[in-house]
Amino acid sequence: MTAEATIAERTYTIGELAAISGLSVHALRWYEAQGLFPRDIPRTPGGQRIFGDEAVRWLALLNRLRDSAMPVADMARYSQLVRAGEGNEADRIALMESHARYLDAQIEELIASREVIRDKIIFYRRAVASRT
Amino acid sequence: MTAEATIAERTYTIGELAAISGLSVHALRWYEAQGLFPRDIPRTPGGQRIFGDEAVRWLALLNRLRDSAMPVADMARYSQLVRAGEGNEADRIALMESHARYLDAQIEELIASREVIRDKIIFYRRAVASRT
DNA sequence: CTAAGTTCTAGAGTTCACTCTAGGTCAAGG
DNA sequence: CCTTGACCTAGAGTGAACTCTAGAACTTAG
Structure with a gap:
């Protein structure tokens, strides 16, 4: 039993996440397409996205970066570094x-x-x- | 003899003004079309624009406004207020x-x-x- | 089971602030 | 004069970051 497994995480539909994050539903789908999430977004059997609290927190960070005028391309680069996991801290620091x-x-x-x-x-x- | 008449003013071609202001020649023509100059730009008999020091100073201000993220529409509105002359200070202040x-x-x-x-x-x- | 409301994908459309193109015209040095 | 580089207009094209559309599939309350 890992530490992660013990965390009871709420889930959110894309509409709920849109309401929370302030982004539109369209923008969230577009963000995913641009590689702005550091993990694959799980889906229901029917194909609808399931977001967790991690996504909520991640979007809060992305909002900060975007509101401070970081280009989406840079946010994507950062997201991919996080996705790749530990070991690329130097790149993250540089960014x-x-x-x-x-x-x-x-x-x-x-x-x-x-x-x-x-x-x-x-x-x-x-x-x-x-x-x- | 008015005060203005005594000021010997340099003139600049659009290319010179571009070099000075940091804007492109295209951008300067576009700025004029957007109404971003508070005076009509005089022309040579052949139709080429003649800018003066006033335009240089005005562009320095516009650059400040633009670099601080004022939309071109607002800069245009401000330019039109200045063009209209004294009496609309309240509007300029509000802007x-x-x-x-x-x-x-x-x-x-x-x-x-x-x-x-x-x-x-x-x-x-x-x-x-x-x-x- | 059904109807209403969400969500899905792919792709077209929008806005902003330029930037570039085409097809000329103008101005200045030699 | 003549050439060459700068300038002219009108309008099309660009990149960024969404936003919207169409038509279909999913989900959930009743």
Whole structure:
């Protein structure tokens, strides 16, 4: 009896997972086709997908990556590394460090942009105010 | 003699402006078609565009807005407000404040994402280290 | 058992922000 | 002049990330 076997896992239909993850049913199927899941999704005898809590957690991570502008291709690459199992941590680290560097640069740039926008707002406020 | 008339302004061909702004020649023509310039671009008798320093400065601003993910439609709306002249500062402020709020949220989210990424990296580094 | 609501696949369609093509016209150096 | 490189317009094409469609199969409440 392995540790995994002791974990009672809820299951979800694709519609339920869509509601939880915020992705559309279509998007979930498309994600699977793009190789964005680190495990094969089991099916009912009739062919319908059965997702588990692991998928819920994985999608939370994917959402983070996507919302921070990681391309789907990179998410797919990462998923495939996880799928391949232990031993490729160096590759995973490289991928994540690359994204972290992108995020650092992006954050800096957005902060600079916010400054510019703020200055514009101040400028227009003054323009309005000076028109007694 | 107005103040403007005293400003000696350099002119630029579309190719020069492309080099300066980092946009392609195609993109600049497309920007004009999208209404992203707050003034009509003058032409030579032969029909070629003549840009001035004002266009250079305007594109620097547009680049900031675009790089901070403002949709072209919003940049067009802003350009049209500037084109319309003084008196619509409230609209300009509303547009910029909306974008500023978006930026604030985006910056927060990217910082949170960076944390998640950093944790992943740390986790993988440990996994590598523990495999003596 | 049946009807309604989900889910299935394969593939076409959409949106955004360009990018590229075709078939010319213009401008500047020699 | 003439050539060559830059520029013109209109419109088609691209890549990313979905979104939607059609027609069929599955599932479940009654």
